[in-house]
Amino acid sequence: MTALRAEGLGKKYKRRWALAGCTLDVPAGHVTGLVGPNGAGKSTLLGLAAGMLEPSSGTIEVCGGVPGSGPAQLAKVGFVAQNAPVYANLTVEEHLRLGARLNPGWDDGLARARVARIGLDPALAAGKLSGGQRAQLALTLGIAKRPELLLLDEPVASLDPLARREFLRDLMEAVAEHGLSVVMSSHLVADLERVCDHLIVLVDSRVRLTGDVDELLATHRRLTGPRRDVDTLPGDQRVVSARHTDRQTTVLVRTEAPILDPAWDVGELGLEDLVLAYLADPGVGRPDLGVVR
Ligand SMILES: Nc1ncnc2c1ncn2[C@@H]1O[C@H](COP(=O)(O)OP(=O)(O)OP(=O)(O)O)[C@@H](O)[C@H]1O
Numbered sequence: 001m002t003a004l005r006a007e008g009l010g011k012k013y014k015r016r017w018a019l020a021g022c023t024l025d026v027p028a029g030h031v032t033g034l035v036g037p038n039g040a041g042k043s044t045l046l047g048l049a050a051g052m053l054e055p056s057s058g059t060i061e062v063c064g065g066v067p068g069s070g071p072a073q074l075a076k077v078g079f080v081a082q083n084a085p086v087y088a089n090l091t092v093e094e095h096l097r098l099g100a101r102l103n104p105g106w107d108d109g110l111a112r113a114r115v116a117r118i119g120l121d122p123a124l125a126a127g128k129l130s131g132g133q134r135a136q137l138a139l140t141l142g143i144a145k146r147p148e149l150l151l152l153d154e155p156v157a158s159l160d161p162l163a164r165r166e167f168l169r170d171l172m173e174a175v176a177e178h179g180l181s182v183v184m185s186s187h188l189v190a191d192l193e194r195v196c197d198h199l200i201v202l203v204d205s206r207v208r209l210t211g212d213v214d215e216l217l218a219t220h221r222r223l224t225g226p227r228r229d230v231d232t233l234p235g236d237q238r239v240v241s242a243r244h245t246d247r248q249t250t251v252l253v254r255t256e257a258p259i260l261d262p263a264w265d266v267g268e269l270g271l272e273d274l275v276l277a278y279l280a281d282p283g284v285g286r287p288d289l290g291v292v293r
Contacts, residue, residue, distance in 0.1 A: 008058030078147035088127030
């Protein structure tokens with residue numbers, strides 16, 4: 001099952017492509033992390049998936065439908081934008097009532113339990129909440145909507161560490177109990193490492209890497225050994241990044257095959273190292289790596 005499928009998807013603002021040639025399959029029932037530097041196109045991809053933006057090229061399908069194509073599609077998709085949008089003049093309670101009125105699958109018990117646990121005063125206007133509390137309210141509305149796919153644009157950036165951990169736990173519970181699919185952008189790779197089993201790395205408006213996290217970790221290796229030219233590596237070892245000192249070379253490769261050369265000291269990678277390697281070397285001019293179809 002696919003939660004989101006994009007084929008050659010692009011979005012152009014005037015003459016600049018904010019997202020280009022984006023081909024993706026995001027599996028349903030999983031948490032997918034969306035990472036990339038500022039301006040890479042993460043919010044643009046989420047906006048296209050939510051139906052807030054129109055593609056300039058290619059196609060996108062979300063939960064089997066065209067984003068923004070009607071009430072049934074809107075009910076399937078929850079979107080919490082980067083600035084945690086809430087109505088400043090409405091109270092927390094009024095937000096919950098509005099959520100119940102607008103969303104056919106609304107889970108009032110969940111919304112109220114969450115608001116109580118976070119300690120939000122239902123009588124307080126959203127405009128009087130702190131930034132983190134506003135984000136908590138917006139996230140509560142997103143989860144209580146009970147969408148098939150929840151799109152979250154940097155949801156935890158303004159939350160304190162405990163609130164962050166609790167929110168991520170709520171999210172994983174919803175995934176396990178209700179089969180929710182999540183696509184979540186974040187700069188906090190350590191958080192993504194805890195909750196994501198699928199990954200998209202966007203760099204310079206393009207998909208640089210995507211796939212199942214376990215599979216990506218299993219096929220990337222850090223090789224350290226005597227200095228050598230990386231062009232001499234076997235053809236099945238794709239070089240992601242390379243560093244040299246006078247006597248030593250450290251190279252990060254993607255390969256399905258075991259590393260047989262005894263000159264290399266072979267190390268495994270964590271998700272953070274993997275992401276940073278792809279971010280540090282944008283691979284300009286190279287074909288996208290790891291696009292899993
Ligand atoms: N409404 C707009 N008009 C013109 N250009 C835009 C608009 N929205 C985004 N862009 C441009 O598109 C590119 C991608 O922006 P986007 O917001 O998708 O990046 P991002 O990866 O979410 O960044 P960040 O991590 O800073 O939130 C940027 O160069 C940005 O300047």
